[in-house]
Amino acid sequence: MELNSLTIKQANQGLKKGEFSSQELVKSCFKAIEDKDSKINAFITVLERQSIEQAKEVDAKKSFKKNILAGIPIAIKDNILVKNTLCTAGSKILEKYQATYDATVIKKLKQVGAILIGKTNMDEFAMGSSSETSYFGPVKNPHNLDYVPGGSSGGSAAAVAAQMCLGSLGSDTGGSVRQPASFCGVVGFKPTYGLVSRYGLIATASSFDQIGPLARTVEGAKIILDTIKGYDSLDSTSIKKASSSHQLNIKNLKGVKIGVPKEYFQKGLNPKIKSIIKRKIDEMAKQGAIIEGVSLPHTEYALAVYYIIMPAEISTNLARYDGIKYGLSNFKKSKYLLDVYLSSRSQGLGEEVKRRIMLGAYSLSEGHKEDYYLRAQKVRHLIKQDFTKVFESGLDCLITPTTPTPAFLLGDKIDNPLAMYLSDIGTASVNLAGLPAISLPVGRVQDLPVGLQIIGDYLQDDKILQIAEMI
Amino acid sequence: MIDKEQIQHIAGLAKIKLTASDIKKYQKQLGKILDYVSNLQKVKVQGIEPYQDLIGPKNVFREDNALIPDTEVSSRLLEEAPEKHGRFIKTKNPLQ
16 A cells, blocks of 8 residues: 555554654655646645655654654645745735745644645635636646546645645635535535634635645544644634534434435436435434434525625735735836736736626625625525524534535636536535535545535534544 | 626726726626626515624734734745835835
């Protein structure tokens, strides 16, 4: 077995037993990157030399005896700051931007000796569902290079699937960890909003963004999550109380109450995906889980709400790219201040980013704010109430398909923004309500993976991880 | 749904310069998206408060202590600025 195909747990055991060194493990990942990444394009920056130095240090200190992530190669989405390393967010405007400090999650990974092997490709500023909007070229799906890996964390998902790392970090605004995890056949976890610090994450839409782990197993995702989560005074939306009190502490699915929301199984769902998910639900019932049909009646409005509020937040967050403080600038070529703004932004930002900034500017503008932004925030409240009601009825989790279709062909939706937006249909509601959810691979349609999504109540991250481990 | 003047107006608000063909393209695309999101007009929202996350609308303050500035970070941040004057970031005259 190749070292780069191990799970995080297996790799830690091998390191502890002295079967191989962290240097060998890291080198096996760089070998995979060298062999495959010219085709897949999962990485924007590869940190080979410093990774091998760090691995040497871990081998000398044997820190893997204390920390399960010590010496483990992890890839980082390129919108998370790693000090003195390029951080592009997939955008031309940040092509040469060097991070000046470590994000909180990076500090935590470094503290336990994880090896940060590189920065992964992504949709520009995490805006997209196919990783095709990146300034650095599209990412390809490792299962079939004609297909997209999903997005926006397509590089992080593809890197895990193609065994170029053992785990990775992505960020999830409307499904950007779970949807690519589903398309690439890996596990992807979106934590409760506020569980993981956003300090040092380049903002997309701040009331939705959460950093989440991707790995080959649920256990791997949990190991990374346990390392990166926790209160951070540098993130004003960080939650103080921990989630461990919600663990089920059970060994099997007997008596676990699972809700199946009917709105996720309606027209538009690929029939093969439907039957794979139904079969999984039947298996869980056989193991003693109690399955209940439920309804989340405002689901049909979720995407419309998401595609109003998210661009509104984007239009304010991305005002910072002005050609004055950092990033691509046409300062020298411009006569007036307004020219610096207009020409730097027009040249540095991609088409999808401009589209969303304008959409946000529209829905926040005088005369439209009431009908769009405020109305959407009210419907968002109704969507949250739908979830609250079903969880108050005593459910432990909800199960849905992560996406209604498997991965689509490269180029299929890139010229049709609305069709691209609709690929978030299974995932965006969860971000609207701030809930935790996980996608895990449960089958295939031809050669393309299918993901099952488990949604938990607020702060019940550990509970859904436990349930996921039993599927 | 959305006319060319409106596209030009919001591009101005967004500080984005558009070519004539951009305007045409965005008019069509944004029109379609706005058409799709208009299904929210069907939802009864009377008496419903806008969403707030579970932490609620509160300010988060730190202790009122003077922090010792990290000069390494501030120097590195300054290095990223395209135009500088000593330890200041240069801008154009905003009144012109």
